[in-house]
Amino acid sequence: MEELSDEQIQSLLENGLNTTKEPLSAIEQEQMDSYFSLFQKLKTEPADTLPFNFAAEVTRQLKLRLKYRSDLKFSLFSALGIIIGLIAAYGLLSLVKIDAGEQFLTAMLKLKWLLLTGVVILSGTLVFDLKIVQENPYNNAAGMDEAKN
Amino acid sequence: MFDEKEIVSKILRGDFRAFELLVGQYQKLVFFVVNRLVHHLQDKEDICQEVFIKVHLALPKFQFQSKLSTWIARIAYLTTVDHLKKSKTELLVDYPESIDNYHFTDDSPELELMKKDTAAYVNKLIEKMPLQYRTVLTLYHLNEFTCPEIEQITGIPEGTVKSHLFRARRILKEKIEHDLKN
Numbered sequence: 001m002e003e004l005s006d007e008q009i010q011s012l013l014e015n016g017l018n019t020t021k022e023p024l025s026a027i028e029q030e031q032m033d034s035y036f037s038l039f040q041k042l043k044t045e046p047a048d049t050l051p052f053n054f055a056a057e058v059t060r061q062l063k064l065r066l067k068y069r070s071d072l073k074f075s076l077f078s079a080l081g082i083i084i085g086l087i088a089a090y091g092l093l094s095l096v097k098i099d100a101g102e103q104f105l106t107a108m109l110k111l112k113w114l115l116l117t118g119v120v121i122l123s124g125t126l127v128f129d130l131k132i133v134q135e136n137p138y139n140n141a142a143g144m145d146e147a148k149n
Numbered sequence: 150m151f152d153e154k155e156i157v158s159k160i161l162r163g164d165f166r167a168f169e170l171l172v173g174q175y176q177k178l179v180f181f182v183v184n185r186l187v188h189h190l191q192d193k194e195d196i197c198q199e200v201f202i203k204v205h206l207a208l209p210k211f212q213f214q215s216k217l218s219t220w221i222a223r224i225a226y227l228t229t230v231d232h233l234k235k236s237k238t239e240l241l242v243d244y245p246e247s248i249d250n251y252h253f254t255d256d257s258p259e260l261e262l263m264k265k266d267t268a269a270y271v272n273k274l275i276e277k278m279p280l281q282y283r284t285v286l287t288l289y290h291l292n293e294f295t296c297p298e299i300e301q302i303t304g305i306p307e308g309t310v311k312s313h314l315f316r317a318r319r320i321l322k323e324k325i326e327h328d329l330k331n
Contacts, residue, residue: 042291
């Protein structure tokens with residue numbers, strides 16, 4: 001049995017059934033019909049679809065992620081600001097009076113657990129926020145079923 | 150009329166309504182790609198969502214050197230392949246030696262039941278094919294990309310795209326002919 005070449009198949013796809021210049025044999029015609037039928041089936045869209053509110057949901061998720069990023073930046077800059085502030089305060093106090101600088105450092109060391117707790121709470125909140133943002137707010141399978149109905 | 154450049158510039162200025170329009174315009178394209186490569190229903194929507202968030206974050210780098218649809222399809226393809234690699238639930242390289250030797254194995258009872266609805270049957274057969282075949286068939290026939298565009302999206306050379314396409318169509322045609330005669 002004579003097989004259609006790749007070029008003939010491609011030409012069939014691009015130009016349709018009735019564009020071949022040379023007359024086709026019965027076998028070739030049968031193959032042409034089979035391919036044409038297959039091409040139609042390959043264009044069939046899937047039965048599953050995305051939910052009707054998909055675009056709005058993506059936008060909502062995006063806003064949450066952007067807000068998270070901006071919160072993260074703010075928190076990091078704040079933490080950096082506080083650290084720089086404390087170092088600057090220690091430096092200035094040491095310049096004015098060495099004892100004052102030492103007293104400031106001692107006071108800070110006494111509060112080390114409070115400072116550490118603050119850092120842990122801040123980091124924990126950020127991680128928790130990220131988890132909430134990344135989790136899908138609703139069951140996807142249910143969303144798809146909804147779209148189908 | 151959907152003006153790509155205007156929509157993109159609006160999004161870059163922080164217009165979320167414009168982003169929603171972009172998602173609406175390309176969600177079918179992204180879903181077609183993801184749907185054919187991922188089998189688990191609940192993963193599909195998550196991946197589509199991730200694709201569009203990546204699109205938004207990468208949009209400032211888009212220079213209109215390719216069509217926006219090709220660029221989005223590439224992000225969809227890479228995100229899906231990345232998901233498959235991470236989840237390891239589906240084999241990425243089904244026929245590592247040579248996918249040209251691929252052939253359909255015996256029919257499952259589920260496939261037997263589907264033969265009456267040819268379109269659904271063809272879709273089910275495609276699901277069983279190697280990832281490369283599924284990708285090129287979807288991008289070419291469903292998303293209507295050209296072979297050079299498929300090369301841009303997947304990184305598979307154009308010649309290989311064409312040979313995958315011809316081979317995939319041929320084995321599908323032969324399988325359908327064989328099954329419909331029996």
